[in-house]
Amino acid sequence: xxxxxxxxxxxxxxxxxxxxxxxxxxxxxxxxxxxxxxxxxxxxxxxxxxxxxxxxxxxxxxxxxxxxxxxxxxxxxxxxxxxxxxxxxxxxxxxxxxxxxxxxxxxxxxxxxxxxxxxxx
Numbered sequence: 002x003x004x005x006x007x008x009x010x011x012x013x014x015x016x017x018x019x020x021x022x023x024x025x026x027x028x029x030x031x032x033x034x035x036x037x038x039x040x041x042x043x044x045x046x047x048x049x050x051x052x053x054x055x056x057x058x059x060x061x062x063x064x065x066x067x068x069x070x071x072x073x074x075x076x077x078x079x080x081x082x083x084x085x086x087x088x089x090x091x092x093x094x095x096x097x098x099x100x101x102x103x104x105x106x107x108x109x110x111x112x113x114x115x116x117x118x119x120x121x122x
Contacts, residue, residue: 002028005046011037018042050074053083054116057102062094062119069102072112082107094121 002023009016009032018032020042030042044050052074056066075083086107092100096119103113 007042007045009033009038009041011035011041020046022046049077051077051080053080055084055087057087057113058091059096059119060091060093061122062096063122064117064119067092067096067102067119068116069113070116071106071109072101072114075106075109075111079107079109083109083113087113094119 002021005020005022007018007020009018012035014034016033016038018030018038018041020030021028025047027043027046030039033039033042052071054068054070056068059065059067069087071083083106086103090103090113092102092115096102096115096117098115098118100115101112102115105111106113
């Protein structure tokens, strides 16, 4: 049996979690004070994912860059692929919040969307 210690990020409480695994399968989660803690712990030890935030260049706008994020979570192992895929992206102004910048980043099936409005210069 293997035990992993985590801090839950499902809500502001930050519960200390202990996950017990056997042959890679979760046997129990202890320390959570709500169901979100249990769900977070199970996902984190079996298939961790993250939301990625970054910026991409904006051309012809009032700002040189626009903040972006993944529209959903992506596998943790794809984070660096995602960031590399954004390196050479430039989007023409105007840009609107929620606008899809990259429809399928790094083969994850998840879009990159703008998180700021940029007006045309």
